[in-house]
Amino acid sequence: xxxxxxxxxxxxxxxxxxxxxxxxxxxxxxxxxxxxxxxxxxxxxxxxxxxxxxxxxxxxxxxxxxxxxxxxxxxxxxxxxxxxxxxxxxxxxxxxxxxxxxxxxxxxxxxxxxxxxxxxxxxxxxxxxxxxxxxxxxxxxxxxxxxxxxxxxxxxxxxxxxxxxxxxxxxxxxxxxxxxxxxxxxxxxxxxxxxxxxxxx
Amino acid sequence: xxxxxxxxxxxxxxxxxxxxxxxxxxxxxxxxxxxxxxxxxxxxxxxxxxxxxxxxxxxxxxxxxxxxxxxxxxxxxxxxxxxxxxxxxxxxxxxxxxxxxxxxxxxxxxxxxxxxxxxxxxxxxxxxxxxxxxxxxxxxxxxxxxxxxxxxxxxxxxxxxxxxxxxxxxxxxxxxxxxxxxxxxxxxxxxxxxxxxxxxxxxxxxxxxxxxxxxxxxxxxxxxxxxxxxxxxxxxxxxxxxxxxxxxxxxxxxxxxxxxxxxxxxxxxxxxxxxxxxxxxxxxxxxxxxxxx
Numbered sequence: 001x002x003x004x005x006x007x008x009x010x011x012x013x014x015x016x017x018x019x020x021x022x023x024x025x026x027x028x029x030x031x032x033x034x035x036x037x038x039x040x041x042x043x044x045x046x047x048x049x050x051x052x053x054x055x056x057x058x059x060x061x062x063x064x065x066x067x068x069x070x071x072x073x074x075x076x077x078x079x080x081x082x083x084x085x086x087x088x089x090x091x092x093x094x095x096x097x098x099x100x101x102x103x104x105x106x107x108x109x110x111x112x113x114x115x116x117x118x119x120x121x122x123x124x125x126x127x128x129x130x131x132x133x134x135x136x137x138x139x140x141x142x143x144x145x146x147x148x149x150x151x152x153x154x155x156x157x158x159x160x161x162x163x164x165x166x167x168x169x170x171x172x173x174x175x176x177x178x179x180x181x182x183x184x185x186x187x188x189x190x191x192x193x194x195x196x197x198x199x200x201x
Numbered sequence: 202x203x204x205x206x207x208x209x210x211x212x213x214x215x216x217x218x219x220x221x222x223x224x225x226x227x228x229x230x231x232x233x234x235x236x237x238x239x240x241x242x243x244x245x246x247x248x249x250x251x252x253x254x255x256x257x258x259x260x261x262x263x264x265x266x267x268x269x270x271x272x273x274x275x276x277x278x279x280x281x282x283x284x285x286x287x288x289x290x291x292x293x294x295x296x297x298x299x300x301x302x303x304x305x306x307x308x309x310x311x312x313x314x315x316x317x318x319x320x321x322x323x324x325x326x327x328x329x330x331x332x333x334x335x336x337x338x339x340x341x342x343x344x345x346x347x348x349x350x351x352x353x354x355x356x357x358x359x360x361x362x363x364x365x366x367x368x369x370x371x372x373x374x375x376x377x378x379x380x381x382x383x384x385x386x387x388x389x390x391x392x393x394x395x396x397x398x399x400x401x402x403x404x405x406x407x408x409x410x411x412x413x414x415x416x417x418x419x420x421x422x423x424x425x426x427x428x429x430x431x432x433x434x435x436x437x438x439x440x441x442x443x444x445x446x447x448x449x450x451x452x453x454x455x456x457x458x459x460x461x462x463x464x465x466x467x468x469x470x471x472x473x474x475x476x477x478x479x480x481x482x483x484x485x486x487x488x489x490x491x492x493x494x
Binding site for chain 2: 083106130182196
């Protein structure tokens with residue numbers, strides 16, 4: 001379980017070097033995107049329209065932050081990860097078509113994303129759910145915001161981050177999935193757990 | 202100044218306290234989990250959680266960006282004055298706190314998907330009323346996060362499945378929830394009543410502090426048994442593996458219909474936010490969950 005300090009733009013090589021259980025700290029540009037932003041981005045792609053921001057080699061953060069306007073400048077108050085599975089139907093295309101290398105979220109994702117991560121050379125990392133204030137301290141500034149009409153949580157926030165982490169690699173480009181491993185172990189242990197509560201079939 | 206003004210002022214305080222400062226029992230349970238966690242990744246998660254909690258407290262910033270759906274539990278003394286004004290006062294307090302803390306606007310119309318922008322809306326904030334004797338009013342602010350809400354579940358078991366079935370249902374719910382509710386969680390279990398009451402009891406069970414076991418010794422034992430079983434899953438902090446999947450299991454119950462065996466299971470993420478205060482008729486306020494200078 002190694003520790004990596006990475007900078008955007010991230011390369012395929014950066015990602016192929018990561019394995020589940022590794023810890024990553026990332027510096028550079030990070031974009032927040034939740035369900036609505038993913039949906040709109042893919043609509044843009046289908047219609048051949050250009051996205052307001054080029055995501056190649058960047059980091060997508062599943063997050064609906066609390067942002068406040070202070071002296072004419074946006075300031076991120078709290079920015080923890082949201083549940084990633086909601087983005088599962090869209091993430092695969094999002095990664096391969098837009099060139100995103102690193103996903104930050106919580107809870108893990110499904111087979112479509114796993115496939116895109118493997119073929120394209122990307123990684124899914126977990127940031128501790130709820131650790132929103134700590135996350136905000138690692139955000140150096142708001143570079144911009146797009147699609148604010150979707151509402152504060154759903155907009156694309158373009159953030160400058162420094163040593164953003166600790167991020168735990170939970171899905172890697174070698175086909176490993178830490179959440180799935182944990183759940184497989186739990187399934188295998190189910191009979192023993194049922195015994196503890198006196199439940200027998 | 203009527204009691205409604207005090208209620209409004211205190212409710213803003215409670216929302217601020219709840220969203221920025223964990224109650225002592227929750228913080229202590231997380232610290233213990235950190236000390237005892239054996240998984241390296243699990244320990245990193247708990248360490249991050251604890252630094253985040255410290256930082257939130259120090260800076261007066263919401264612990265989590267999801268400041269939840271705003272829920273209040275009110276125990277209204279039957280002799281308290283102006284009870285009819287309390288709902289409006291709590292609504293105003295929610296709007297004020299949304300600006301002042303700030304809280305994330307979390308009230309969305311389910312048909313138009315429009316966010317009201319101020320955390321109020323139809324039946325939001327939701328108020329659970331209880332009429333009690335006396336002339337004081339107890340208000341609990343309970344901002345409930347969405348991630349843990351999404352894995353709450355109701356089982357209409359058969360009486361034949363009974364207690365064994367209920368325990369299995371709780372363990373299965375923990376396994377099915379996996380990483381989703383931001384473990385280590387608090388699990389509230391509501392048994393009996395009807396479908397509505399089981400869920401209501403399950404959620405109210407989340408309000409009981411972790412250092413207060415069930416006053417019923419048999420149920421206290423069952424809570425312990427369920428806590429151990431839930432932690433045997435080794436789902437661990439944030440679902441990344443480890444010893445601490447739950448911090449505690451709290452059970453509440455009601456008598457059931459002879460043909461039904463409802464079981465509600467409610468989840469509360471590690472950011473178990475709640476704050477209570479009692480307002481007396483002479484205008485004094487006593488904060489019950491947090492120290493307030």
